[in-house]
Amino acid sequence: MENCVFCKIIKGEIPSKKVYEDDLMLVIHDNCPVAPCHVLILPKIHMANILTADRDFIAHVTDKLGELTKLLGVTEDGFRLVINTGKDGGQTVDHLHLHLLGGAPLGWPPC
Numbered sequence: 001m002e003n004c005v006f007c008k009i010i011k012g013e014i015p016s017k018k019v020y021e022d023d024l025m026l027v028i029h030d031n032c033p034v035a036p037c038h039v040l041i042l043p044k045i046h047m048a049n050i051l052t053a054d055r056d057f058i059a060h061v062t063d064k065l066g067e068l069t070k071l072l073g074v075t076e077d078g079f080r081l082v083i084n085t086g087k088d089g090g091q092t093v094d095h096l097h098l099h100l101l102g103g104a105p106l107g108w109p110p111c
Contacts, residue, residue, distance in 0.1 A: 001046045001094075001095070004046060004093070004094070005093055005095075006040075006042050006046075006093055006095035006097060007046055007095060009026070009028065009042070010026050010042060010044050016028040016029070017029040019039050019068075019071070019072070020064075020068060020071065022064075023044070024043065024044055024045075024056075024057055024060045025041055025042060025043055025060065025061065025064075026041075026042045026044060027039050027040070027042070027068060027100075028040050028042065030099065034101065035080075035101040035102060035103055035104055035106060036102070036103030036104050037072050037073070037074050037079070037100070037101065037102040037103035038099065038100070038101050039072065039099075039100050040098070040100075041061055041068075041097065041098040041099075041100060042095065042096075042097050043057045043095075043096055045057070046095055047095070047096040048094050048095070048096065049085045049086065049091060049094070050083045050085050050096060051085065052096075053096055057096075061098065065081075068100065069100070069102070072100070072102065072103075073103070074100075074102030074103055077102070077103075078102065078106075079100060079101060079102035080099075080100075080101040080102065080106050081098055081099070081100055081101075082098065082099040082101065083096070083097075083098050084099075
């Protein structure tokens with residue numbers, strides 16, 4: 001997509017702090033972290049959200065998740081994986097991205 005900020009990051013047109021990269025995905029540090037470890041997992045092919053996601057990409061992410069959490073040092077104490085979808089779901093960039101958060105206890109709003 002021409003005006004997609006994540007597509008531009010993937011193409012190298014916008015700098016990012018790269019954590020991991022392979023043929024299907026790029027993992028970068030979030031510019032506005034909400035946890036000590038906060039990275040974004042981006043598919044290299046533009047997908048609007050999880051509803052339009054390629055199943056092979058999702059399978060690839062789950063296959064690589066153990067390696068990524070170990071690389072980031074969040075395996076033992078746990079982590080959170082978040083996928084925001086749509087405006088009401090908090091998605092601010094219309095390019096599928098998964099937030100991987102960890103490195104500290106992550107709270108949850110009380111019921």
